Amino acid sequence: MIAISLLSGLGFAPGLAAPLTGAGHAKIGPLSMYYEVHGAGKPLLILHGGGSTIQTTFGAVLPTFAAQRLVIAPEQQAHGHTADADRPLSFGQMADDTAALLRQLHVGKVDVLGFSNGAGVAIELSLRHPELVDRLVLGSIYFRRDAIRPELLAAFRQATPDSMPETYRTAYLDVAPNPGDLANLTPKLIDNLLTFEGWSDAQLGSITAPTMIVQAHDDVAPLEHVVAMTRAIPNAQLLALPGGHGSYLGEAMAAIPGSRLPTYATGIMLDFLNAK
Template identity: 40%
Template sequence: MNDREIQSGYAEVNGLNMYYEIWGQGKPLVLIHGGGSTIQTTFGNLIPELSSSRQIIAMDLQAHGRTGDRSNDLSFEQDASDIVELLHFLKCSKADFFGYSNGGHTLIEIALRYPSIVDKMIIASAFYKRSAAPAQFWEGFDHATIDVMPQPLKAGFLKVNNSEQALLNMFNKDVQKMKNFKGWTDQQMGSIEAPTLVINSSEDVGSIEHAVEMYRTIPRGQLVVLPGKHGAYIGAIEFLNNGKWKQRYIVDIINDFLDEDTTRPIG
Protein backbone atom coordinates (compact mmCIF):
# COMPACT_ATOMS: atom_id res chain seq x y z
CA MET A 1 0.00 0.00 0.00
CA ASN A 2 1.17 3.52 -0.82
CA ASP A 3 1.15 5.80 2.22
CA ARG A 4 0.83 8.86 -0.03
CA GLU A 5 -2.69 7.82 -1.00
CA ILE A 6 -4.04 7.25 2.49
CA GLN A 7 -5.94 9.46 4.89
CA SER A 8 -5.73 8.11 8.43
CA GLY A 9 -6.63 9.25 11.89
CA TYR A 10 -8.46 8.55 15.13
CA ALA A 11 -12.07 9.20 16.05
CA GLU A 12 -13.65 9.18 19.50
CA VAL A 13 -16.61 6.80 19.12
CA ASN A 14 -18.67 5.61 22.07
CA GLY A 15 -15.78 6.45 24.37
CA LEU A 16 -13.32 4.47 22.24
CA ASN A 17 -10.30 5.90 20.42
CA MET A 18 -10.78 4.22 17.01
CA TYR A 19 -8.17 4.17 14.25
CA TYR A 20 -9.39 4.46 10.67
CA GLU A 21 -8.06 4.74 7.13
CA ILE A 22 -9.62 6.16 3.97
CA TRP A 23 -8.42 5.29 0.48
CA GLY A 24 -9.48 6.47 -2.98
CA GLN A 25 -12.53 8.38 -4.13
CA GLY A 26 -16.06 7.53 -5.16
CA LYS A 27 -18.87 5.63 -3.51
CA PRO A 28 -17.83 4.45 -0.02
CA LEU A 29 -17.14 0.78 0.67
CA VAL A 30 -16.65 -0.01 4.37
CA LEU A 31 -14.31 -2.93 5.12
CA ILE A 32 -14.67 -4.82 8.42
CA HIS A 33 -11.76 -7.10 9.31
CA GLY A 34 -11.83 -10.51 10.95
CA GLY A 35 -11.10 -11.55 14.53
CA GLY A 36 -7.49 -11.27 15.64
CA SER A 37 -6.76 -9.07 12.66
CA THR A 38 -6.09 -5.48 11.62
CA ILE A 39 -6.93 -3.50 8.52
CA GLN A 40 -3.69 -4.60 6.88
CA THR A 41 -3.64 -8.28 7.84
CA THR A 42 -7.11 -8.86 6.42
CA PHE A 43 -7.33 -6.32 3.60
CA GLY A 44 -3.77 -5.22 2.79
CA ASN A 45 -3.85 -6.99 -0.57
CA LEU A 46 -7.41 -6.06 -1.45
CA ILE A 47 -7.44 -2.31 -0.68
CA PRO A 48 -5.15 -1.17 -3.52
CA GLU A 49 -7.31 -3.07 -6.00
CA LEU A 50 -10.68 -1.82 -4.76
CA SER A 51 -9.64 1.77 -4.05
CA SER A 52 -8.93 2.43 -7.71
CA SER A 53 -12.67 2.75 -8.40
CA ARG A 54 -14.28 3.62 -5.05
CA GLN A 55 -13.60 5.13 -1.64
CA ILE A 56 -12.48 2.59 0.94
CA ILE A 57 -13.16 3.17 4.64
CA ALA A 58 -11.55 0.72 7.05
CA MET A 59 -10.92 0.64 10.78
CA ASP A 60 -9.24 -1.40 13.51
CA LEU A 61 -12.02 -2.63 15.79
CA GLN A 62 -12.01 -2.43 19.58
CA ALA A 63 -8.82 -3.93 21.13
CA HIS A 64 -7.42 -4.66 17.65
CA GLY A 65 -4.35 -3.03 16.15
CA ARG A 66 -4.15 0.72 16.76
CA THR A 67 -7.63 1.10 18.31
CA GLY A 68 -8.07 1.35 22.06
CA ASP A 69 -10.05 -0.89 24.36
CA ARG A 70 -12.77 -0.73 27.01
CA SER A 71 -13.28 -2.81 30.13
CA ASN A 72 -16.28 -4.61 28.59
CA ASP A 73 -16.25 -7.85 26.63
CA LEU A 74 -16.18 -7.61 22.85
CA SER A 75 -19.47 -8.10 21.03
CA PHE A 76 -20.75 -7.86 17.49
CA GLU A 77 -23.43 -5.44 18.68
CA GLN A 78 -20.83 -3.05 20.13
CA ASP A 79 -18.62 -3.29 17.05
CA ALA A 80 -21.64 -2.46 14.88
CA SER A 81 -22.41 0.61 16.99
CA ASP A 82 -18.76 1.73 16.88
CA ILE A 83 -18.59 1.47 13.10
CA VAL A 84 -21.83 3.39 12.61
CA GLU A 85 -20.61 6.12 14.97
CA LEU A 86 -17.34 6.29 13.03
CA LEU A 87 -19.29 6.76 9.79
CA HIS A 88 -21.31 9.54 11.42
CA PHE A 89 -18.01 11.18 12.44
CA LEU A 90 -16.83 10.89 8.83
CA LYS A 91 -20.18 12.30 7.60
CA CYS A 92 -20.92 9.13 5.65
CA SER A 93 -24.69 8.56 5.66
CA LYS A 94 -24.83 5.51 3.36
CA ALA A 95 -22.27 3.00 2.11
CA ASP A 96 -21.65 -0.45 0.78
CA PHE A 97 -20.13 -2.90 3.29
CA PHE A 98 -17.77 -5.87 3.13
CA GLY A 99 -17.46 -7.93 6.31
CA TYR A 100 -14.99 -10.81 6.49
CA SER A 101 -15.24 -13.64 9.06
CA ASN A 102 -16.10 -12.00 12.41
CA GLY A 103 -16.46 -8.81 10.42
CA GLY A 104 -19.28 -10.52 8.55
CA HIS A 105 -21.03 -11.16 11.86
CA THR A 106 -20.64 -7.50 12.76
CA LEU A 107 -22.08 -6.60 9.36
CA ILE A 108 -25.17 -8.70 10.07
CA GLU A 109 -25.69 -6.62 13.22
CA ILE A 110 -25.28 -3.39 11.23
CA ALA A 111 -27.85 -4.57 8.68
CA LEU A 112 -30.34 -5.45 11.41
CA ARG A 113 -29.82 -2.45 13.69
CA TYR A 114 -28.91 0.33 11.26
CA PRO A 115 -30.44 -0.67 7.91
CA SER A 116 -30.67 2.91 6.61
CA ILE A 117 -26.88 3.21 6.39
CA VAL A 118 -26.46 0.04 4.28
CA ASP A 119 -26.75 0.06 0.51
CA LYS A 120 -25.21 -3.27 -0.55
CA MET A 121 -23.40 -5.77 1.62
CA ILE A 122 -20.96 -8.63 1.20
CA ILE A 123 -20.83 -11.29 3.93
CA ALA A 124 -17.59 -13.22 3.40
CA SER A 125 -16.65 -16.44 5.23
CA ALA A 126 -19.17 -15.81 8.01
CA PHE A 127 -22.22 -17.67 9.29
CA TYR A 128 -25.38 -16.99 11.23
CA LYS A 129 -25.89 -20.32 13.03
CA ARG A 130 -23.59 -22.26 15.34
CA SER A 131 -24.47 -25.40 13.39
CA ALA A 132 -22.61 -23.98 10.37
CA ALA A 133 -19.30 -25.03 11.93
CA PRO A 134 -18.35 -28.47 13.32
CA ALA A 135 -18.44 -29.17 17.06
CA GLN A 136 -14.65 -29.27 17.30
CA PHE A 137 -14.47 -25.67 16.09
CA TRP A 138 -16.53 -24.50 19.06
CA GLU A 139 -14.82 -26.87 21.50
CA GLY A 140 -11.47 -25.37 20.51
CA PHE A 141 -12.35 -22.08 22.22
CA ASP A 142 -12.66 -23.84 25.58
CA HIS A 143 -8.90 -24.38 25.83
CA ALA A 144 -7.46 -21.93 23.31
CA THR A 145 -4.11 -20.31 24.10
CA ILE A 146 -2.32 -17.64 22.12
CA ASP A 147 0.04 -20.33 20.79
CA VAL A 148 -2.68 -21.33 18.32
CA MET A 149 -2.90 -17.82 16.86
CA PRO A 150 -1.32 -17.74 13.37
CA GLN A 151 2.13 -16.15 13.46
CA PRO A 152 1.36 -13.69 10.61
CA LEU A 153 -1.53 -12.28 12.66
CA LYS A 154 0.68 -11.88 15.72
CA ALA A 155 3.34 -10.14 13.65
CA GLY A 156 0.75 -7.96 11.95
CA PHE A 157 -0.65 -6.81 15.28
CA LEU A 158 2.76 -6.11 16.82
CA LYS A 159 3.81 -4.16 13.72
CA VAL A 160 1.16 -1.52 14.45
CA ASN A 161 0.91 -1.97 18.23
CA ASN A 162 4.17 -3.21 19.75
CA SER A 163 2.65 -4.54 22.97
CA GLU A 164 2.60 -8.24 23.83
CA GLN A 165 0.10 -7.44 26.58
CA ALA A 166 -2.29 -5.77 24.11
CA LEU A 167 -1.91 -8.74 21.76
CA LEU A 168 -2.81 -11.21 24.52
CA ASN A 169 -5.72 -9.03 25.61
CA MET A 170 -7.11 -8.99 22.07
CA PHE A 171 -6.71 -12.74 21.72
CA ASN A 172 -8.46 -13.50 25.01
CA LYS A 173 -11.31 -11.13 24.23
CA ASP A 174 -11.78 -12.59 20.74
CA VAL A 175 -11.92 -16.11 22.19
CA GLN A 176 -14.56 -15.03 24.70
CA LYS A 177 -16.49 -13.30 21.94
CA MET A 178 -16.77 -16.54 19.99
CA LYS A 179 -17.61 -18.56 23.10
CA ASN A 180 -20.55 -16.18 23.51
CA PHE A 181 -21.67 -16.56 19.87
CA LYS A 182 -25.43 -17.08 19.67
CA GLY A 183 -26.14 -16.29 16.03
CA TRP A 184 -29.33 -15.00 14.46
CA THR A 185 -32.70 -16.47 13.58
CA ASP A 186 -34.02 -17.19 10.11
CA GLN A 187 -36.60 -14.48 10.74
CA GLN A 188 -33.88 -11.92 11.47
CA MET A 189 -31.89 -12.86 8.39
CA GLY A 190 -35.07 -12.81 6.32
CA SER A 191 -35.66 -9.20 7.38
CA ILE A 192 -32.43 -7.95 5.76
CA GLU A 193 -33.48 -5.77 2.84
CA ALA A 194 -30.10 -4.86 1.38
CA PRO A 195 -28.82 -6.71 -1.70
CA THR A 196 -26.35 -9.19 -0.21
CA LEU A 197 -23.55 -11.25 -1.69
CA VAL A 198 -22.66 -14.30 0.40
CA ILE A 199 -19.13 -15.59 -0.23
CA ASN A 200 -17.86 -18.91 1.08
CA SER A 201 -14.83 -20.98 0.24
CA SER A 202 -14.73 -24.72 -0.31
CA GLU A 203 -12.60 -25.24 2.82
CA ASP A 204 -14.18 -22.57 5.02
CA VAL A 205 -15.08 -22.57 8.71
CA GLY A 206 -18.78 -22.54 7.86
CA SER A 207 -20.08 -25.25 5.56
CA ILE A 208 -21.10 -24.69 1.95
CA GLU A 209 -24.53 -26.01 2.91
CA HIS A 210 -24.91 -23.24 5.47
CA ALA A 211 -23.78 -20.63 2.94
CA VAL A 212 -26.52 -21.84 0.60
CA GLU A 213 -29.04 -21.63 3.45
CA MET A 214 -27.98 -18.07 4.25
CA TYR A 215 -28.20 -17.01 0.62
CA ARG A 216 -31.69 -18.46 0.37
CA THR A 217 -32.84 -16.87 3.63
CA ILE A 218 -31.78 -13.31 2.76
CA PRO A 219 -34.44 -12.02 0.34
CA ARG A 220 -32.04 -10.25 -2.03
CA GLY A 221 -29.18 -12.68 -1.67
CA GLN A 222 -26.59 -13.88 -4.13
CA LEU A 223 -24.00 -16.60 -3.59
CA VAL A 224 -20.43 -17.31 -4.66
CA VAL A 225 -18.44 -20.38 -3.57
CA LEU A 226 -14.71 -20.19 -4.25
CA PRO A 227 -11.92 -22.77 -4.01
CA GLY A 228 -9.45 -22.74 -1.16
CA LYS A 229 -9.34 -21.90 2.51
CA HIS A 230 -10.96 -19.32 4.77
CA GLY A 231 -9.71 -15.91 3.65
CA ALA A 232 -7.31 -17.07 0.94
CA TYR A 233 -9.45 -15.54 -1.79
CA ILE A 234 -9.11 -11.99 -0.38
CA GLY A 235 -5.40 -12.37 0.33
CA ALA A 236 -5.75 -12.42 4.12
CA ILE A 237 -2.17 -12.58 5.31
CA GLU A 238 -2.50 -15.76 7.36
CA PHE A 239 -3.72 -17.74 4.34
CA LEU A 240 -1.32 -16.60 1.62
CA ASN A 241 0.36 -19.37 -0.37
CA ASN A 242 4.11 -18.78 0.05
CA GLY A 243 3.34 -15.12 0.55
CA LYS A 244 1.47 -14.84 -2.75
CA TRP A 245 -2.16 -13.93 -3.36
CA LYS A 246 -3.42 -15.96 -6.31
CA GLN A 247 -7.18 -15.36 -6.36
CA ARG A 248 -7.23 -11.78 -7.62
CA TYR A 249 -10.37 -12.52 -9.61
CA ILE A 250 -12.29 -11.80 -6.40
CA VAL A 251 -11.81 -8.10 -7.23
CA ASP A 252 -13.92 -8.48 -10.37
CA ILE A 253 -16.57 -10.42 -8.47
CA ILE A 254 -16.79 -7.71 -5.79
CA ASN A 255 -16.86 -4.84 -8.29
CA ASP A 256 -19.43 -6.55 -10.51
CA PHE A 257 -21.76 -7.05 -7.54
CA LEU A 258 -21.34 -3.52 -6.19
CA ASP A 259 -21.76 -1.94 -9.63
CA GLU A 260 -24.80 -4.04 -10.59
CA ASP A 261 -28.09 -2.20 -10.95
CA THR A 262 -30.30 -3.62 -8.20
CA THR A 263 -33.05 -1.04 -8.47
CA ARG A 264 -35.09 -3.40 -10.60
CA PRO A 265 -37.64 -5.49 -8.68
CA ILE A 266 -36.74 -9.10 -7.96
CA GLY A 267 -38.89 -11.83 -9.41
Protein backbone atom coordinates in the same frame (compact mmCIF):
# COMPACT_ATOMS: atom_id res chain seq x y z
CA MET B 1 -15.84 15.46 17.69
CA ILE B 2 -12.81 14.44 15.64
CA ALA B 3 -9.77 16.56 16.34
CA ILE B 4 -9.08 19.44 13.94
CA SER B 5 -5.58 18.07 13.34
CA LEU B 6 -7.10 14.78 12.17
CA LEU B 7 -9.42 16.57 9.77
CA SER B 8 -6.50 18.39 8.26
CA GLY B 9 -4.46 15.20 7.99
CA LEU B 10 -7.27 13.50 6.08
CA GLY B 11 -7.65 16.30 3.59
CA PHE B 12 -10.84 17.82 5.01
CA ALA B 13 -11.81 21.38 4.21
CA PRO B 14 -14.69 23.38 5.71
CA GLY B 15 -17.93 22.14 4.19
CA LEU B 16 -16.37 19.02 2.66
CA ALA B 17 -18.44 15.99 3.62
CA ALA B 18 -15.91 13.18 3.24
CA PRO B 19 -12.19 12.56 3.70
CA LEU B 20 -9.98 12.25 0.64
CA THR B 21 -7.25 9.98 1.92
CA GLY B 22 -5.25 9.29 5.07
CA ALA B 23 -5.47 7.72 8.50
CA GLY B 24 -6.51 8.87 11.94
CA HIS B 25 -8.42 8.19 15.14
CA ALA B 26 -12.01 9.06 16.04
CA LYS B 27 -13.42 9.30 19.56
CA ILE B 28 -16.10 6.59 19.74
CA GLY B 29 -17.34 6.07 23.32
CA PRO B 30 -14.33 4.77 25.27
CA LEU B 31 -12.39 4.09 22.06
CA SER B 32 -9.86 6.06 20.10
CA MET B 33 -10.87 4.18 16.97
CA TYR B 34 -8.27 3.95 14.23
CA TYR B 35 -9.33 4.06 10.60
CA GLU B 36 -7.88 4.57 7.15
CA VAL B 37 -9.40 6.11 4.04
CA HIS B 38 -8.16 5.23 0.55
CA GLY B 39 -9.22 6.08 -2.99
CA ALA B 40 -12.26 8.00 -4.20
CA GLY B 41 -15.80 7.28 -5.33
CA LYS B 42 -18.79 5.68 -3.66
CA PRO B 43 -17.90 4.70 -0.06
CA LEU B 44 -17.00 1.07 0.65
CA LEU B 45 -16.59 0.05 4.29
CA ILE B 46 -14.30 -2.95 4.82
CA LEU B 47 -14.34 -4.85 8.12
CA HIS B 48 -11.37 -7.05 9.06
CA GLY B 49 -11.36 -10.51 10.62
CA GLY B 50 -11.00 -11.39 14.31
CA GLY B 51 -7.50 -10.90 15.73
CA SER B 52 -6.47 -9.20 12.50
CA THR B 53 -5.60 -5.75 11.21
CA ILE B 54 -6.59 -3.92 8.05
CA GLN B 55 -3.41 -5.14 6.40
CA THR B 56 -3.53 -8.80 7.42
CA THR B 57 -7.08 -9.16 6.10
CA PHE B 58 -7.19 -6.76 3.16
CA GLY B 59 -3.63 -5.72 2.35
CA ALA B 60 -3.51 -7.77 -0.86
CA VAL B 61 -6.78 -6.42 -2.30
CA LEU B 62 -7.16 -2.95 -0.79
CA PRO B 63 -5.49 -1.22 -3.79
CA THR B 64 -7.95 -2.94 -6.15
CA PHE B 65 -10.94 -1.68 -4.19
CA ALA B 66 -9.42 1.79 -3.74
CA ALA B 67 -8.96 2.11 -7.50
CA GLN B 68 -12.77 2.30 -7.81
CA ARG B 69 -14.07 3.26 -4.37
CA LEU B 70 -13.59 5.50 -1.35
CA VAL B 71 -12.51 2.71 1.00
CA ILE B 72 -13.12 3.24 4.73
CA ALA B 73 -11.21 0.72 6.84
CA PRO B 74 -11.56 0.85 10.64
CA GLU B 75 -9.81 -1.34 13.20
CA GLN B 76 -12.14 -2.55 15.92
CA GLN B 77 -11.69 -2.42 19.69
CA ALA B 78 -8.46 -4.20 20.78
CA HIS B 79 -7.38 -4.72 17.16
CA GLY B 80 -4.39 -3.16 15.45
CA HIS B 81 -4.00 0.55 16.19
CA THR B 82 -7.20 0.69 18.31
CA ALA B 83 -6.58 0.11 22.01
CA ASP B 84 -8.77 -2.17 24.11
CA ALA B 85 -11.48 -0.86 26.44
CA ASP B 86 -12.97 -2.18 29.68
CA ARG B 87 -15.90 -3.96 28.04
CA PRO B 88 -16.48 -7.20 26.12
CA LEU B 89 -16.23 -7.65 22.38
CA SER B 90 -19.47 -8.41 20.57
CA PHE B 91 -20.75 -8.17 17.03
CA GLY B 92 -23.43 -5.73 18.17
CA GLN B 93 -21.04 -3.42 20.02
CA MET B 94 -18.56 -3.39 17.15
CA ALA B 95 -21.41 -2.59 14.75
CA ASP B 96 -22.49 0.33 16.93
CA ASP B 97 -18.89 1.61 17.10
CA THR B 98 -18.65 1.38 13.32
CA ALA B 99 -21.95 3.17 12.82
CA ALA B 100 -20.76 6.00 15.08
CA LEU B 101 -17.59 6.31 12.98
CA LEU B 102 -19.58 6.49 9.74
CA ARG B 103 -21.77 9.22 11.17
CA GLN B 104 -18.73 11.21 12.26
CA LEU B 105 -17.31 10.95 8.75
CA HIS B 106 -20.60 12.13 7.17
CA VAL B 107 -20.22 9.70 4.27
CA GLY B 108 -23.89 8.74 4.11
CA LYS B 109 -24.93 5.28 2.98
CA VAL B 110 -22.07 2.86 2.31
CA ASP B 111 -21.51 -0.52 0.73
CA VAL B 112 -20.04 -2.98 3.22
CA LEU B 113 -17.58 -5.86 2.87
CA GLY B 114 -17.00 -7.87 6.03
CA PHE B 115 -14.70 -10.86 6.36
CA SER B 116 -15.13 -13.58 9.01
CA ASN B 117 -15.58 -11.76 12.34
CA GLY B 118 -16.06 -8.61 10.28
CA ALA B 119 -18.92 -10.27 8.39
CA GLY B 120 -20.69 -10.76 11.73
CA VAL B 121 -20.19 -7.06 12.43
CA ALA B 122 -21.57 -6.30 8.95
CA ILE B 123 -24.74 -8.31 9.61
CA GLU B 124 -25.30 -6.48 12.90
CA LEU B 125 -24.68 -3.16 11.16
CA SER B 126 -27.34 -4.00 8.57
CA LEU B 127 -29.80 -5.05 11.30
CA ARG B 128 -29.14 -2.24 13.81
CA HIS B 129 -28.35 0.60 11.39
CA PRO B 130 -29.99 -0.28 8.04
CA GLU B 131 -30.08 3.37 7.03
CA LEU B 132 -26.27 3.28 6.72
CA VAL B 133 -25.98 0.18 4.52
CA ASP B 134 -26.52 0.03 0.76
CA ARG B 135 -25.02 -3.25 -0.55
CA LEU B 136 -23.56 -6.01 1.59
CA VAL B 137 -20.84 -8.59 0.96
CA LEU B 138 -20.38 -11.22 3.68
CA GLY B 139 -17.16 -13.22 3.45
CA SER B 140 -16.61 -16.53 5.31
CA ILE B 141 -19.68 -16.18 7.50
CA TYR B 142 -21.87 -18.45 9.62
CA PHE B 143 -25.21 -17.56 11.18
CA ARG B 144 -25.29 -20.11 14.00
CA ARG B 145 -22.45 -21.16 16.28
CA ASP B 146 -23.36 -24.83 15.92
CA ALA B 147 -22.60 -24.61 12.19
CA ILE B 148 -18.88 -24.09 12.82
CA ARG B 149 -16.94 -27.19 11.81
CA PRO B 150 -16.61 -29.37 14.94
CA GLU B 151 -12.81 -29.56 14.84
CA LEU B 152 -12.58 -25.76 14.63
CA LEU B 153 -15.07 -25.25 17.43
CA ALA B 154 -13.08 -27.63 19.62
CA ALA B 155 -9.90 -25.67 18.87
CA PHE B 156 -11.62 -22.39 19.68
CA ARG B 157 -12.72 -23.77 23.06
CA GLN B 158 -9.08 -24.54 23.89
CA ALA B 159 -7.64 -21.26 22.56
CA THR B 160 -5.40 -19.10 24.77
CA PRO B 161 -3.47 -15.87 24.09
CA ASP B 162 -0.50 -18.07 23.15
CA SER B 163 -2.63 -19.71 20.45
CA MET B 164 -2.61 -16.62 18.26
CA PRO B 165 -0.77 -17.36 14.98
CA GLU B 166 2.59 -15.64 14.75
CA THR B 167 1.51 -13.67 11.67
CA TYR B 168 -1.30 -12.00 13.62
CA ARG B 169 0.80 -11.61 16.75
CA THR B 170 3.56 -9.80 14.88
CA ALA B 171 1.10 -7.56 13.04
CA TYR B 172 -0.58 -6.64 16.32
CA LEU B 173 2.63 -5.88 18.20
CA ASP B 174 3.94 -3.78 15.31
CA VAL B 175 1.12 -1.22 15.65
CA ALA B 176 -0.73 -1.67 18.97
CA PRO B 177 -0.72 1.41 21.24
CA ASN B 178 -0.75 -0.89 24.30
CA PRO B 179 1.01 -4.15 23.38
CA GLY B 180 0.09 -5.68 26.75
CA ASP B 181 -3.56 -5.71 25.67
CA LEU B 182 -2.75 -8.69 23.46
CA ALA B 183 -3.39 -10.95 26.45
CA ASN B 184 -7.05 -9.84 26.48
CA LEU B 185 -7.79 -10.11 22.78
CA THR B 186 -8.09 -13.88 22.30
CA PRO B 187 -10.23 -14.44 25.44
CA LYS B 188 -12.61 -11.67 24.39
CA LEU B 189 -12.89 -12.98 20.83
CA ILE B 190 -13.50 -16.54 22.02
CA ASP B 191 -16.07 -15.39 24.59
CA ASN B 192 -17.97 -13.58 21.83
CA LEU B 193 -17.85 -16.66 19.62
CA LEU B 194 -18.89 -19.15 22.30
CA THR B 195 -21.77 -17.00 23.61
CA PHE B 196 -23.06 -16.19 20.12
CA GLU B 197 -26.30 -18.08 19.54
CA GLY B 198 -26.89 -16.85 16.03
CA TRP B 199 -29.38 -14.90 13.96
CA SER B 200 -32.88 -16.22 13.42
CA ASP B 201 -34.45 -16.73 10.01
CA ALA B 202 -36.70 -13.77 10.83
CA GLN B 203 -33.68 -11.54 11.49
CA LEU B 204 -31.96 -12.64 8.30
CA GLY B 205 -35.22 -12.18 6.43
CA SER B 206 -35.38 -8.56 7.59
CA ILE B 207 -32.11 -7.61 5.85
CA THR B 208 -33.06 -5.20 3.09
CA ALA B 209 -29.60 -4.61 1.62
CA PRO B 210 -28.80 -6.53 -1.59
CA THR B 211 -26.41 -9.20 -0.30
CA MET B 212 -23.67 -11.43 -1.66
CA ILE B 213 -22.25 -14.22 0.49
CA VAL B 214 -18.73 -15.38 -0.37
CA GLN B 215 -17.56 -18.73 0.96
CA ALA B 216 -14.47 -20.84 0.37
CA HIS B 217 -14.59 -24.59 -0.11
CA ASP B 218 -12.57 -25.16 3.09
CA ASP B 219 -14.11 -22.50 5.32
CA VAL B 220 -15.36 -22.10 8.89
CA ALA B 221 -18.83 -23.46 8.08
CA PRO B 222 -19.85 -26.02 5.47
CA LEU B 223 -21.32 -24.84 2.20
CA GLU B 224 -24.72 -26.35 3.03
CA HIS B 225 -25.03 -23.96 5.98
CA VAL B 226 -24.23 -20.96 3.81
CA VAL B 227 -26.73 -22.07 1.16
CA ALA B 228 -29.42 -22.03 3.86
CA MET B 229 -28.30 -18.54 4.90
CA THR B 230 -28.48 -17.36 1.30
CA ARG B 231 -32.05 -18.61 1.08
CA ALA B 232 -32.99 -16.85 4.34
CA ILE B 233 -31.79 -13.39 3.21
CA PRO B 234 -34.11 -11.87 0.61
CA ASN B 235 -32.57 -11.77 -2.89
CA ALA B 236 -29.14 -12.87 -1.61
CA GLN B 237 -26.54 -14.35 -3.96
CA LEU B 238 -23.88 -16.96 -3.16
CA LEU B 239 -20.34 -17.00 -4.51
CA ALA B 240 -18.58 -20.29 -3.69
CA LEU B 241 -14.84 -20.35 -4.35
CA PRO B 242 -11.96 -22.82 -4.07
CA GLY B 243 -9.35 -22.51 -1.36
CA GLY B 244 -9.45 -21.86 2.36
CA HIS B 245 -10.60 -19.23 4.84
CA GLY B 246 -9.65 -15.92 3.22
CA SER B 247 -7.55 -17.21 0.33
CA TYR B 248 -9.91 -15.42 -2.08
CA LEU B 249 -8.80 -12.12 -0.46
CA GLY B 250 -5.12 -13.00 -0.26
CA GLU B 251 -5.53 -12.86 3.54
CA ALA B 252 -2.19 -13.05 5.35
CA MET B 253 -2.70 -16.55 6.80
CA ALA B 254 -4.42 -18.02 3.74
CA ALA B 255 -2.80 -16.43 0.68
CA ILE B 256 -1.74 -18.88 -2.03
CA PRO B 257 1.52 -17.73 -3.66
CA GLY B 258 1.00 -16.84 -7.30
CA SER B 259 -2.77 -17.40 -7.14
CA ARG B 260 -5.03 -15.24 -9.29
CA LEU B 261 -8.01 -16.10 -7.08
CA PRO B 262 -8.05 -12.69 -5.30
CA THR B 263 -8.10 -10.95 -8.69
CA TYR B 264 -11.09 -12.96 -9.87
CA ALA B 265 -12.92 -12.74 -6.53
CA THR B 266 -12.53 -8.98 -6.11
CA GLY B 267 -13.66 -8.50 -9.71
CA ILE B 268 -16.87 -10.42 -9.02
CA MET B 269 -17.46 -8.55 -5.75
CA LEU B 270 -16.98 -5.19 -7.46
CA ASP B 271 -19.36 -6.19 -10.25
CA PHE B 272 -21.96 -6.93 -7.57
CA LEU B 273 -21.24 -3.76 -5.58
CA ASN B 274 -21.30 -1.57 -8.70
CA ALA B 275 -24.57 -2.98 -10.05
CA LYS B 276 -27.34 -0.43 -10.56
